Amino acid sequence: MSRSALKLAGLCLSFPLLVLFVAAVTGVDGHAINLDAVLSGVARSHLLGTDALGRDVLARLSEGLQLSLSVGITVVLFGGSVGIAIGMLAGWVGGWVDALLMRIADIVLSFPGILLAIALAAMLGPGIDNLVMALVAVGWVGFARLSRVQVLSFKSVPFVEAAIANGSGVPYIALRHLLPNIAAPLLVEASFGLAAVIIGEAGLSFLGVGVQPPDASLGTMIREGTRLMLVSPGLVVWPGLILFSLVMAVNLLGDALRDKLDVRMEIK
Numbered sequence: 578m579s580r581s582a583l584k585l586a587g588l589c590l591s592f593p594l595l596v597l598f599v600a601a602v603t604g605v606d607g608h609a610i611n612l613d614a615v616l617s618g619v620a621r622s623h624l625l626g627t628d629a630l631g632r633d634v635l636a637r638l639s640e641g642l643q644l645s646l647s648v649g650i651t652v653v654l655f656g657g658s659v660g661i662a663i664g665m666l667a668g669w670v671g672g673w674v675d676a677l678l679m680r681i682a683d684i685v686l687s688f689p690g691i692l693l694a695i696a697l698a699a700m701l702g703p704g705i706d707n708l709v710m711a712l713v714a715v716g717w718v719g720f721a722r723l724s725r726v727q728v729l730s731f732k733s734v735p736f737v738e739a740a741i742a743n744g745s746g747v748p749y750i751a752l753r754h755l756l757p758n759i760a761a762p763l764l765v766e767a768s769f770g771l772a773a774v775i776i777g778e779a780g781l782s783f784l785g786v787g788v789q790p791p792d793a794s795l796g797t798m799i800r801e802g803t804r805l806m807l808v809s810p811g812l813v814v815w816p817g818l819i820l821f822s823l824v825m826a827v828n829l830l831g832d833a834l835r836d837k838l839d840v841r842m843e844i845k
Contacts, residue, residue, distance in 0.1 A: 582836070586829035589822045593642055596819060599624065600639030607636030608791050616809050626811055628801065634811065638819055640793035645823065648709060649774040653767050656713040660720025661763065665751055667721070668728030679725070682718045690715050694777055698786040708787045712777055716770055723766050727759035761838040768831030772824045779820055795820045 603624070611631035618626050625634040663682075667675040685693070694715045701707035731737055731754075740750050781787035782796030790797065795816040802812030 580833075582829045582833040586826045586833065589826035589829065592822045593819055593826070596635065596638050596642060600635050603635070605633040605636040607633055607640045607793055609633070616805070625815055626809065628798075628809075628812055629805060634815060637793040637798060638795075638815055641795040641798055641816060642819055642823065644705075644788065644792065644794055645775050645778055645820075648705065648712070648778045649771045651709055652712040652716055652774045653771050655709070656716035657720045657763070657767055657770070659713065660717035661724045661756075663717065664721035664724030664726075665728050665755065668725040669732065669747065669751070669755075675725070678721070682721050685715065685718045690773075691777060691780060694781060695784065695786060698781050703786055703789045705788055705792070708778060708781060711781070712774055715777075716774060719766055719770060720763065723762055724759060727762060728755055731755055731758055765831055765835045765838060768827060768834055772827040772831065775820070775824055775827070 605623075609632060611627070614623065614627050614631040615629060616627060617623055617631070620626075623633050623635070625638070628634055628637070663678055667678040694711045697711035697714055698708055701710060737750060737754055740754055745753075778787060779794065779796035779799070782794040783800045784796075785800070788794035788797055798816040799813055799820075802809070802816070806813055
């Protein structure tokens with residue numbers, strides 16, 4: 578399964594990479610407005626045409642793709658760090674600390690993720706920084722629950738008990754013994770979390786509570802293109818295809834990573 582998943586992931590990833598490469602070679606500014614070239618078709622100067630303001634669609638696709646990846650990686654890094662720290666603390670300490678932290682996680686999980694992110698983004702206001710904060714506030718829970726379960730399973734293993742008997746501090750045990758042993762499932766969680774964040778960013782931007790013009794986002798490009806679908810369907814098709822290819826590639830990479838790191842799959 579992992580080989581076929583990797584091949585399909587590479588096929589899906591080839592289109593976004595091609596967009597980034599061609600946009601870098603052409604060097605067209607995605608923010609440059611040209612009212613004389615509004616909604617122009619495919620041409621040598623605009624390989625995928627222009628939008629309602631005469632801006633190059635290919636250049637804006639490249640900028641939106643880079644923004645989606647940067648937001649996704651930032652949210653996964655911050656959300657993962659917060660969630661792993663909370664989950665490891667809950668699993669190691671136990672007692673009322675564990676109960677309190679997990680009840681907070683349950684409260685966050687009781688709301689649909691996208692609706693909670695929309696509410697937080699609307700409260701914080703539009704903008705990339707607030708968008709990242711809203712997605713982090715939703716995305717830490719999966720890392721917390723997974724790391725807690727993993728820490729609980731490793732607390733009683735001999736090498737951890739030996740480290741405790743030797744007088745090693747909790748930070749040393751967490752970084753030296755626990756984290757390396759629970760890293761595999763956390764990497765898989767991060768890969769699927771990245772795909773979810775990319776979709777979340779596009780959805781929030783589409784609804785107008787995420788990235789704001791003139792910054793390019795796949796979500797804002799789809800929203801702006803829906804008004805002109807009958808005139809220029811490419812304004813919706815191209816960003817939608819990029820978004821689909823990117824999310825599919827990340828999910829397939831996550832599947833391949835899970836199959837590679839899951840010992841139970843190897844035993845079968």
